[in-house]
Amino acid sequence: MAKAENQVEKTTAKAPEALDLVCADDSVSRAMAQWLQHLQSERRLSPKTVEAYARDLRQCLQFLCEHWGERVTLARFAALEAADIRAFLAMRRAGDIAGRSLMRALAGLRSFGRFLEREGKGKVGAFAAIRAPKIAKSLPKPLPMDAAKRVTDADERAGETRETWVLARDAAVLALLYGSGLRISEALGLKRREVPRPGEGDVLIVTGKGNKTRMVPVLQNVLQLIDEYAALCPYPLPAEGPMFIGAKGGPLSPRIIQLAMERLRGALGLPDSATPHALRHSFATHLLSRGGDLRAIQELLGHASLSTTQIYTGIDSERLLEVYASAHPRR
Numbered sequence: 001m002a003k004a005e006n007q008v009e010k011t012t013a014k015a016p017e018a019l020d021l022v023c024a025d026d027s028v029s030r031a032m033a034q035w036l037q038h039l040q041s042e043r044r045l046s047p048k049t050v051e052a053y054a055r056d057l058r059q060c061l062q063f064l065c066e067h068w069g070e071r072v073t074l075a076r077f078a079a080l081e082a083a084d085i086r087a088f089l090a091m092r093r094a095g096d097i098a099g100r101s102l103m104r105a106l107a108g109l110r111s112f113g114r115f116l117e118r119e120g121k122g123k124v125g126a127f128a129a130i131r132a133p134k135i136a137k138s139l140p141k142p143l144p145m146d147a148a149k150r151v152t153d154a155d156e157r158a159g160e161t162r163e164t165w166v167l168a169r170d171a172a173v174l175a176l177l178y179g180s181g182l183r184i185s186e187a188l189g190l191k192r193r194e195v196p197r198p199g200e201g202d203v204l205i206v207t208g209k210g211n212k213t214r215m216v217p218v219l220q221n222v223l224q225l226i227d228e229y230a231a232l233c234p235y236p237l238p239a240e241g242p243m244f245i246g247a248k249g250g251p252l253s254p255r256i257i258q259l260a261m262e263r264l265r266g267a268l269g270l271p272d273s274a275t276p277h278a279l280r281h282s283f284a285t286h287l288l289s290r291g292g293d294l295r296a297i298q299e300l301l302g303h304a305s306l307s308t309t310q311i312y313t314g315i316d317s318e319r320l321l322e323v324y325a326s327a328h329p330r331r
Helices: 001-017 026-041 047-068 074-078 080-092 100-117 127-128 145-151 164-180 184-188 220-232 254-268 276-289 294-299 312-325
Strands: 203-207 213-217
Touching: 026 047, 026 074, 026 100, 047 074, 047 100, 047 276, 047 312, 074 100, 074 127, 074 145, 074 184, 080 100, 100 127, 100 145, 164 220, 164 254, 164 276, 184 203, 184 254, 213 294, 254 276, 276 294
Parallel strands: none
Antiparallel strands: 203 213
16 A cells, blocks of 8 residues: 555656646646556556656647647547547657657557546547557577676676676676576666575565566576675665665666676677677577476566567577578588
């Protein structure tokens, strides 16, 4: 209950930003603030998704204001025509926005339309006539198994003029991304008390997208790397504080881990696609190539839909075809 109250308070605190709409009247501003609160406290969408949806709606309202030559009202928004929506999407596409971002923008606008209908504030029927933009399919680019293992070795960066504990910390985080398939936000969101000492446990409870928790296994050698980092860390690591901290003792920024990976790319001769998130792809792909069950991998990754996980079968099939093409005796 307290958690839900905190979420409402956070949303309420952001409401003034949503209400600052010179392109729309007060009825739209209030509806938008209520919608954002609904997304965060009831739908439990991630803060980043809520922020992106709010930004997309503001851009749409600004466009409609200029397009119609007047401030947007709820009645006028409910009377949107498919041509208006297509014009907005065309404007965004002209700004070189990617297909996925266009799809997200359309999803956000549809969500606002459904919210208005549910609250009895109008039915926006035009969205039914709009097709989602096509997205070019691209497979994730996992690292080769040997490269993924070397990335998690602090000795690979031994020549850098950085403190030993910092190198140990980065190696521990990267090992956690590869060993348990975590997102950076999930790894950096772990509290000290949530990470068992070596020999005292083998699972983590992580909080993923939408504040959903899941249980993931953690290797003992990964726990050993985390323990070595903790022993070297010059700052206290209280039980309720973050497991991984920055060079000045504050929260560790994801950007620091991204920079560490960039240095390793140069040292190991890896392509630009070798990012921290690629270690998560590597986790899934290597499990699948060793006979891992797709449903189990879905649970480990925290994917809401199996179709999201199935993209890794494409990588495995592609690898098998490459082996066939290079090794078949009749080649």
